[in-house]
Amino acid sequence: MAVHEPQRSSPGSEEQEFEFHTGEIRASGEPDAIEFVDVHKSFGRNHVLRGLNMSLPENKISMILGPSGTGKSVCIKHIVGLLYPDSGDVIVHGESIPSLRDAELFETRKKFGVLFQDGALFGSMNLWDNVAFPLRQHTEKGEDEIGEIVNRRMREVGLGGEGAKMPNELSGGMRKRAGFARSLVLDPEIVLFDEPDSGLDPVRTALLCELIKEIHAENGGCYVVITHDIMSARRVAEHISVLWKGKIVESGPAEELFASENPFVRQFLSGESAGPLGME
Ligand SMILES: Nc1ncnc2c1ncn2[C@@H]1O[C@H](COP(=O)(O)OP(=O)(O)O)[C@@H](O)[C@H]1O
Numbered sequence: 481m482a483v484h485e486p487q488r489s490s491p492g493s494e495e496q497e498f499e500f501h502t503g504e505i506r507a508s509g510e511p512d513a514i515e516f517v518d519v520h521k522s523f524g525r526n527h528v529l530r531g532l533n534m535s536l537p538e539n540k541i542s543m544i545l546g547p548s549g550t551g552k553s554v555c556i557k558h559i560v561g562l563l564y565p566d567s568g569d570v571i572v573h574g575e576s577i578p579s580l581r582d583a584e585l586f587e588t589r590k591k592f593g594v595l596f597q598d599g600a601l602f603g604s605m606n607l608w609d610n611v612a613f614p615l616r617q618h619t620e621k622g623e624d625e626i627g628e629i630v631n632r633r634m635r636e637v638g639l640g641g642e643g644a645k646m647p648n649e650l651s652g653g654m655r656k657r658a659g660f661a662r663s664l665v666l667d668p669e670i671v672l673f674d675e676p677d678s679g680l681d682p683v684r685t686a687l688l689c690e691l692i693k694e695i696h697a698e699n700g701g702c703y704v705v706i707t708h709d710i711m712s713a714r715r716v717a718e719h720i721s722v723l724w725k726g727k728i729v730e731s732g733p734a735e736e737l738f739a740s741e742n743p744f745v746r747q748f749l750s751g752e753s754a755g756p757l758g759m760e
Pocket residue numbers: 523526528546547548549550551552553554555
């Protein structure tokens with residue numbers, strides 16, 4: 481889906497203030513887990529992030545919502561240091577990710593659990609080995625301890641006893657849950673979910689949302705869920721950032737966003753056809 485340029489009342493001005501978040505970051509009382517500071521990122525002539533200012537709070541489930549192709553996955557890749565900004569900074573727990581050297585980045589990555597769209601399982605390994613993989617790669621733990629952790633996480637996501645299955649024997653929902661179990665084995669402080677609801681039917685999406693909430697309640701940490709699905713947002717989001725055209729239109733506690741007066745936010749969160757978001 482493409483979007484129309486917003487209407488501009490004064491032709492000279494770059495954009496109206498209400499259309500985009502002005503960039504000031506609200507004081508939430510405690511330091512945020514993740515901050516984007518005036519991030520620009522282009523691929524050739526495609527200017528994807530256009531001065532993105534976004535902060536994601538500690539210990540909450542945050543959602544980044546936006547139409548397809550707005551740069552949501554690009555944001556996740558900046559957080560884990562798979563992409564670097566052309567300018568601006570991405571700060572995780574006070575540390576500038578683009579400034580880290582390779583060895584430091586390798587260390588810092590241990591604090592992230594990432595759930596990619598399709599679960600990103602290794603097709604040649606059974607589920608159990610997939611879930612154990614980060615522990616074998618990143619820790620010196622023995623197989624007994626690894627076994628305990630893997631079994632616990634597999635049970636937690638409802639896959640206890642399924643460890644011998646190969647990824648291609650599983651439904652999409654099971655693959656996502658396996659990816660979720662794998663993202664948790666290193667006890668991450670930050671868990672990033674890229675469209676966990678894509679390709680799932682509404683019932684399985686609802687179940688996965690419940691699972692994310694339960695596991696967050698138990699483990700805490702900063703969870704960031706990227707989605708274009710408003711129902712998922714209603715179910716799990718405590719904090720919402722609406723991304724459009726490479727910037728935040730509005731962000732804040734979920735209940736405030738669902739009561740927003742901003743025409744784009746209203747249209748997007750209600751799924752109405754009338755508003756600044758167009759078809760072409
Ligand atoms: N590695 C890349 N090289 C070139 N273009 C990219 C790359 N990654 C993303 N893009 C482009 O950036 C834009 C945003 O992509 P993405 O973040 O995947 O959107 P979404 O919000 O749907 O996750 C798209 O136009 C996409 O084609």
